[in-house]
């Protein structure tokens with residue numbers, strides 16, 4: 001392995017930091033490197049795996065203004081591995097957001113974090129709450145050969161070259177009808193059938209939500225208002241051939257507190273949930289379907305079948321946790337990031353376009369979240385979903401599971417104790433014609449060995465364990481969302497770096 005240090009940053013986090021999401025597997029990285037000819041520890045790197053795996057990370061350099069840091073405040077950092085002809089190379093870079101650059105120049109935090117009052121921010125900023133830093137640390141996807149990183153409270157979509165990780169500015173997708181600083185939420189989607197980019201945003205200004213459609217070249221062609229009853233907190237969207245789907249869940253900023261500019265999420269189960277089917281072509285009204293109360297972080301997919309629109313995702317049995325006598329502010333904070341405490345379960349909603357009725361069912365008794373699937377099946381009927389299994393008590397992934405949604409059969413792999421994975425997309429084998437023919441790729445953070453690996457799994461047999469283990473140049477922080485782009489995707493693969 002050949003390693004080049006690109007840039008070293010000075011961390012201004014406290015010495016002997018006690019924060020559970022800035023230590024251990026969440027210890028931030030402060031050095032950007034390029035690494036070539038990575039060492040294979042075990043197995044063999046498949047020669048028919050050609051593409052780039054990208055993973056975003058909340059990677060703070062500064063403490064919160066009041067010290068009340070939330071892991072979703074951390075600055076975006078991309079980690080990537082490129083596979084080509086059985087060889088691999090690795091890179092990591094901060095997402096060079098306007099907020100990070102301003103804080104680096106100021107030498108300290110300028111914007112209040114999610115647990116702090118926006119009034120503490122020293123400058124105007126971004127986000128549905130307003131006056132936040134757009135950390136661009138939540139999600140990453142690739143559209144039109146360019147990686148887009150996004151922030152779950154909305155902001156800009158930052159563009160990055162997926163091969164070099166060089167910054168390419170921000171996507172020009174703001175529409176005058178969008179609230180200032182809320183161009184795009186996390187979880188935009190690519191429809192591979194049309195090449196379009198679908199995205200949404202939300203804010204505290206009526207109509208509170210929009211869906212955006214960009215053409216295959218990344219130009220905004222449509223901004224569709226989605227009127228909600230008030231400010232809501234959707235995290236993900238789904239789409240079918242004709243519709244974008246937005247959730248209106250009864251977990252949102254308590255209006256009584258919001259009137260005092262306090263952003264505190266409260267659960268109103270008596271309101272139930274609603275799903276809006278938004279015509280992608282901008283014609284016609286949004287059609288709303290009622291459903292049982294819940295909150296959904298992530299959808300796995302949606303598709304149309306006959307007169308039904310079918311949506312799959314992760315229902316939460318406990319979107320908010322009751323405070324018990326033993327609970328402390330720290331224990332409540334830890335529970336708020338634990339998919340087991342949320343009781344996340346694979347779920348299916350069926351919306352009958354003829355009658356307006358909804359049918360829904362829980363599909364799995366076991367907890368999982370962070371779904372991925374063959375990107376070519378997004379918006380179409382799929383058979384396989386890959387998801388992460390959470391480490392109880394922590395926002396960390398200790399296992400991966402593939403589910404055959406037709407039969408319910410699962411293939412599960414659990415990492416050794418102290419080893420944590422990241423979101424693991426499906427990566428089609430070169431030339432594959434079958435939906436399930438390919439690999440699953442993840443980064444690990446190994447607290448036993450103080451090291452990180454990229455691990456490649458046979459998608460059809462996760463239970464077998466990794467078929468290739470590739471050493472990364474350093475232990476990397478755990479993170480959030482990830483993406484896979486084949487080298488054959490539009491705009492990628494012409495620049496080789498090996």
Ligand SMILES: [Fe+2]
Nearest residue numbers: 186235297298
């Ligand atoms: Fe997410």
